Amino acid sequence: YLAGKGSLRNICCTYEISSPRVLRDWIKKYNGHKTIKSHNKQGDRIMTNGRKTTYEERIEIVAFCISNNDDYQATADKFNVSYQQVYTWVRKYKANGYEELIDRRGKRKDTDEITESDKLSAQLKLIEAENRRLKMEIDFLKKLKEVERRR
Numbered sequence: 001y002l003a004g005k006g007s008l009r010n011i012c013c014t015y016e017i018s019s020p021r022v023l024r025d026w027i028k029k030y031n032g033h034k035t036i037k038s039h040n041k042q043g044d045r046i047m048t049n050g051r052k053t054t055y056e057e058r059i060e061i062v063a064f065c066i067s068n069n070d071d072y073q074a075t076a077d078k079f080n081v082s083y084q085q086v087y088t089w090v091r092k093y094k095a096n097g098y099e100e101l102i103d104r105r106g107k108r109k110d111t112d113e114i115t116e117s118d119k120l121s122a123q124l125k126l127i128e129a130e131n132r133r134l135k136m137e138i139d140f141l142k143k144l145k146e147v148e149r150r151r
Helices: 009-015 020-031 041-048 055-068 072-079 081-094 116-150
Strands: none
Touching: 009 020, 055 072, 055 081, 072 081
């Protein structure tokens, strides 16, 4: 465009630029000697996907983060995990120690570990689910009788 080899609109069509306004902004930045970035990389680093880690790795990650003045971003980058996960692990460690870093997802409690209130709440959930199923069955039968009466 600066060489005079086409209009804003023609150059946008040739190089599949979304609008002449975008090209105009790029030209202003170029003439102002500012760097043009393809996109904001700050958001990319924060939202990176984590990976599966072992208990020992989590301990190492937390230790590294704390020794580096709680620099969560540097820790996340070094160990290839998400910023949020590092933050969560450090917070759990500071609240309750290294035992909190154990991954307990999908683990059932032993029968001796289950308290009476846990047993009652589980039983209540089962009864509520059965109650919902029976209500649905009754509603279905009512609807079926209504359809049969119409015939």
